Amino acid sequence: MNPVTRITVTMAPLDRANVDTDQIMPKQFLKRIERSGFGPFTFYDWRKDPEFILNRAEYQAARVLVTGANFGCGSSREHAPWGLQDAGFAAIIAPSFADIFQNNSAKIGLLCVPLDEPVVQRLMRVAVDQPETECRIELEGQTVEAGDIRARFEIDPFVKHRLLNGLDDIGLTMQYADDISAFEENRRPILPTTEPAFA
Numbered sequence: 001m002n003p004v005t006r007i008t009v010t011m012a013p014l015d016r017a018n019v020d021t022d023q024i025m026p027k028q029f030l031k032r033i034e035r036s037g038f039g040p041f042t043f044y045d046w047r048k049d050p051e052f053i054l055n056r057a058e059y060q061a062a063r064v065l066v067t068g069a070n071f072g073c074g075s076s077r078e079h080a081p082w083g084l085q086d087a088g089f090a091a092i093i094a095p096s097f098a099d100i101f102q103n104n105s106a107k108i109g110l111l112c113v114p115l116d117e118p119v120v121q122r123l124m125r126v127a128v129d130q131p132e133t134e135c136r137i138e139l140e141g142q143t144v145e146a147g148d149i150r151a152r153f154e155i156d157p158f159v160k161h162r163l164l165n166g167l168d169d170i171g172l173t174m175q176y177a178d179d180i181s182a183f184e185e186n187r188r189p190i191l192p193t194t195e196p197a198f199a
Contacts, residue, residue, distance in 0.1 A: 001108060001109040001166050001167070001168045001171070002166050003109075003164055003165055003166035004090075004111050004164065004166070005139055005164060006137070006138055006139070007063070007090045007111065007139075008134055008136045008137075009061075009062065009063035009064055009134065009135060010059075010061060010063070010064070010127075010131060010132060010134055010135065011064045011065070011066050011093075011126070011127040011131075011133070011146065012059040012064070013053060013059075013067075013128055014053060014054065014066065014068070015053075015068060016067060017068030017070060018069070018070045018073055019068065019071050019072070020074030020075075021072055021073070021075050021077050021098075022074055022075065023043060023045065023046060024042060024043060024072065024080040025038060025041060025042060025044075025079040025082070026045060029044070029079065030079055032079075035082050036082075037086065038082045038083035038087075039083060040087075042084055042086070058131040058132075059127075062088075062089075062131075063089055063090045063091070064089065064092070064093060064137070065089050065091075065092045066093045066094070066120060066124050066127055067092065068120075069094060069095040069096045069117065070094075070096055070098060071092060071096070071112075072101025072102065073098040073101070074098070076100040076104070078107075080104070081101065081105040084105075085109070085110045089110065090111065091110070091112070091113055092105070092112050092113065093113045093123060093135075093144065094112070094113075094114065094120060095117045096114060097112050106159045106162065107168055107169060108168065109168075111137065111139065113137060113144060113153045113155075114153055114154065115144065115151050115153055119144075119151045122149055123146055123149060126146055126147050126149065130147065133146055133147050139155075139160065139164060140164065142154065142155060142160075
């Protein structure tokens with residue numbers, strides 16, 4: 001995955017708490033085996049309403065979603081962060097996130113930014129009143145800026161490391177490729193090996 005260092009984009013407000021994964025990515029779209037192509041189905045049922053906030057023209061280029069507490073609750077489906085990322089979102093800002101959703105997001109490079117409720121509400125107000133305002137997220141310094149708003153967020157050091165370095169689960173494993181090779185070279189021949197049994 002690509003490293004996440006600095007995000008400078010406009011915001012889209014979704015002033016709803018407890019947005020669950022079935023609303024983010026409805027169950028009928030979980031049959032796909034690819035990780036791509038889920039973007040058009042994100043918030044599928046809500047988007048049927050012409051007045052739904054993300055249908056508005058001023059938010060079509062927004063790449064940061066500012067939303068309510070407990071975002072991503074419900075089932076553990078990985079398809080929810082896949083869809084959000086495929087729809088173009090690089091980060092989600094909320095007062096809190098469901099743990100599994102937050103972990104699934106970190107694995108694909110979708111940044112979850114927890115901020116205090118009053119700060120999130122101020123960001124939403126900016127996104128509503130001045131949708132052209134850019135939001136600047138700096139992962140190294142763990143800061144968010146938009147208009148006259150300045151805030152710092154907390155993030156798990158391990159998650160920060162993997163995002164800054166663009167390390168998915170395979171990338172994390174490949175950091176130890178030399179150690180793995182050395183282990184296999186010195187493994188007793190009688191023990192199982194990863195080499196094919198037949199040429």
